[in-house]
Amino acid sequence: MYAFTYERPKSVEEAVNLLKKSGEAKLLAGGQTLLPAMKLRLASPGTIVDLSKVAGLSGVKRDGNDIVIGAMTKHVDVMNSAEVQKSIPALAHLVSVLGDPAVRNRGTIGGSLANNDPSADYPAAVLALNATVQTNKRKIAADDFFKGLFETALAGDEIIEAVRFPVPEKAGYEKFRNPASRFALVGVFVAKGKDGARVAVTGAGESGVFRVKEMEAALGKDFSAKAIEGIKVPAKGMIADLHGTAEYRAHLIGVLARRALAAAK
Amino acid sequence: MSATGIGAAVRRKEDQRFITGTGNYTSDISRPGELRAYFVRSPHAHATIKKVDTKAAEKMPGVAAVLTGADLANDKIGGLICGWAITSKDGTPMKMGAHPAIAADKVRCVGDAVAVVLAETLRQARDAAEAVEVDYGVLPSVVDPAKAAAKGAPQIHDVAPNNMIYDWHLGDKAATDAAFASAKHVTKLDIINNRLVPNAMEPRAAIAEYDQGNDALTLWNTSQNPHVARLVISAFVGMAPEHKLRVIAPDVGGGFGSKIFIYPEEVVALWAARRVKRPVKWVSDRSEAFLTDAHGRDHVTHAELAIDANNKITGLRVHTIANIGAYMSTFSSSVPTYLYATLLSGQYAIPAIYAEVDAVYTNTAPVDAYRGAGRPEATFVVERLVEVAARELGLDPAEFRRKNFVKSFPHQTPVIMTYDAGDYDASLTKAMDLIDYKNFGKRKAESEKHGKLRGIGFSTYIEACGIAPSQAVGSLGAGVGLWESAEVRVNPTGSIEILTGSHSHGQGHETTFAQLVSDRLGVPIETVSVVHGDTDKVQFGMGTYGSRSGAVGMSAIVKALDKIEAKAKKVAGYMMEASGDDIEFKDGKFTVKGTDKSVGWGDVTLNAYIAHKFTGGQLEPGLKEGAFYDPTNFTFPAGCHIAEVEIDPETGKTTIAKWVAVDDFGNIINPMIVEGQVHGGIAQGVGQAMLEGASYNSDGQLVTGSFMDYAMPRAADLPSFKVDTTVTPCPSNPLGIKGCGEAGAIASPAALINAITNAVGHENVPMPATPSTVWKAAQGGMKKAAE
């Protein structure tokens, strides 16, 4: 780690000012991504703006037909939230297979989304559930938020405040773990909402999380595993590495989508 | 059997400090005024070093010195060596390239050290290391052992044309060719034994301190064999005479072979400490460990088995290319030769064997012994071949093995070894009972009902442990003898210190060695302590590896205890006015034969020191004896592992449903510790077979440089093991011990791959059998079934 200035603002406004003041500043949430990168000297922010003391950024609440999760809400608190377990059990399940207890007790939803790791779990839920990312500046629809590997629509001085998930009729998440990192080798989130069915895939795409429109069309008529049986996702554009070929990942999407559908609640 | 004697499951004495965080590891030690060392390492796999500019770094805060390969050469510090001479087929010696502790002219793998920064704090050292400017002339590199000797491949060491270190062979080629010529069936297999990163829990570390007044050096390091480290650093590196160099290996958190070797960083720490006259501390981080710890395995093999009309194996032919890496590590040459080819007979009576091994340099980290060292590679070759042969011939794999087992002992194999004792039928039968082999078909049908594939795989392994008779290894090229030493120091109050040349880094010697003493002298185990790992305390020793501490290390203790008992009897004789020959010793009591006159252990030990009852002329005071034990043969642990797997053909995910291990380790000192060794060994073997694999890309970058990409086995990857034993005592050592430290890692990869290939109906499943790989094989297998 290199030396850095540590700031702990009390409000979003103060945090934004700190970000603006120093071009080299980085927000710190749970630190589960940022701190390892700093320790390996892969990231070297001049200033760390710790969000832990900013009021109002964490917690889960129901707002009409939406579940709103504050950006600083820890994974473990989403997993254990009675509201999430009741309204979107697939989301509670997703968090239960994210990382390990240490990671779940520090990492946050805001940090995970801002980071947009192509193998992270949350992006699949946000995209499939057609959630809205609420920042200090605007509301960003899930379809506009993810911009490729580790890239998002966030501006340099933009802070995620909360994520708004419409409660689906039914949803399911199936993850196949990378044997080493235990991130998603492939993860598929399926959801049936008021605007129809959505299928989002993480871990597989060369440019990050993506939707499978062909499956969505079939599921719009019949939200069941059977409805997508014949649908094959092409291997083109899939990640190929030590842990799996592109063909394997493409194949897993079908398998996991069917399993997610079978388990959807 | 007493509660703390031989055969008792005594809880580990050392765990008190390990599980309360009060152990004393090298990195826990700090010396007054110490500097922290940080190495500047090559980002290139192969490059000339045109210039190393240290000026900017030297001016950085806290920096005491920045030293380079040129400084090392100027100070005439010698390079590292490989201590086992192997001779090629044509009689020429192996071609060992120079291995300076800091590269001066050329780097040969990513992570090669090019400079070291010494600073007040680690952070300052690291900051300054980034300011060292190295001008590299990047060269093409080669990482694949199968391509290293090809025409036009980059040349890594001038002394080794075509990167060929040796092309060695063992066995009778003509007899083997004849066996193949008359064979009824030949089974052929191409095998890659995947490269592994050891990943001991504790990364390597070294602290060096220079005592100016006495011109002496002390090194604390994470070593499995501090005396060998001292010998090599003194005699070959030329750092300091042996009596001016003390090496201490305190608590060491796992080694698995990777801490046998002498590494550049400890040499540099010693040299630098003397140069700057301040203690120097270096602690590897995990990233450095991935890059610079000696890796394991990495063989490319073609093997063939000849079988006659009676389903008897008549010949075995093996050609292996062994990747040695960028430099020859301390025992690297012996691993793919005498620790490998000598075990190719497995548990079978094979009349003719011929093995050829080409050892090559590549632009990768050095490769050396890793748990099992050569024997896992041999077992994998033999047990895969035998399994595939049985399948090709439509024979039950267990019965085919049984038919070919060695059945009488001693048995001379065609590849040097003389097996001394064993009962391979017994362990196979017991393992089959334990896994309920009879009903495997039912379980398979049940799995199929749920859309799952099920497979079962055997591995009837043998290993040569308790290494080793010094004369034998000397004749095979070893630069050292492989005996062990022990000293028993009895204090006046009767408590006992055992000094051993073995080194415990997880094996539990402080418990098992104390059990031996408690058993033998009838004293409470609490009164025995075991001292190891310090060249100033223990005079000499060969250390711990090759499952040798029980068979060799404890045998030395037995010899010393014999002498202690003889002397103590004499003392007791003087006390009771009887001849020493008339004294019987049992359960801690000395009795005059045929009388009720007796004295206890504590009385005798006190009298040995006060010496009031005898004059110095009659008997020397004191009670302290030492012994060196040199084994007369290797020991041959053997047994049978059976793995049963269930595979999800849609995802390729393999679940280990059952695992049975029946091992013959000879006599057992502590069954709990033995079981733990077996569990850990299986876990490591499962790691190799299903999860682990070090991978370099074509530019020589280590792709699996962290746990994000290098998959270590986790508890959830493993089933509950069924572990049992059969016993044929080892005839060549006084305790009848064979050794158990490596068996699990040796046996298990073949059992698991045999089970997976059985399930998917395809032999071509390489290690690690990741879900992606197994899925592909299962697809092929299903296609075949449908045709």
Ligand SMILES: Cc1cc2nc3c(=O)[nH]c(=O)nc-3n(C[C@H](O)[C@H](O)[C@H](O)COP(=O)(O)OP(=O)(O)OC[C@H]3O[C@@H](n4cnc5c(N)ncnc54)[C@H](O)[C@@H]3O)c2cc1C
């Ligand atoms: C061992 C391990 C295993 C893991 N396994 C998984 C897994 O299986 N699945 C998975 O999805 N993830 C996994 N993770 C990642 C984990 O979920 C992280 O917690 C998450 O990616 C980042 O969240 P954080 O709160 O720790 O963010 P930090 O590390 O603090 O920050 C990450 C990035 O987000 C930015 N940021 C943080 N908060 C905000 C905000 N409110 N607005 C704008 N930008 C912000 C930061 O500036 C930084 O760039 C794992 C991590 C580890 C260490």
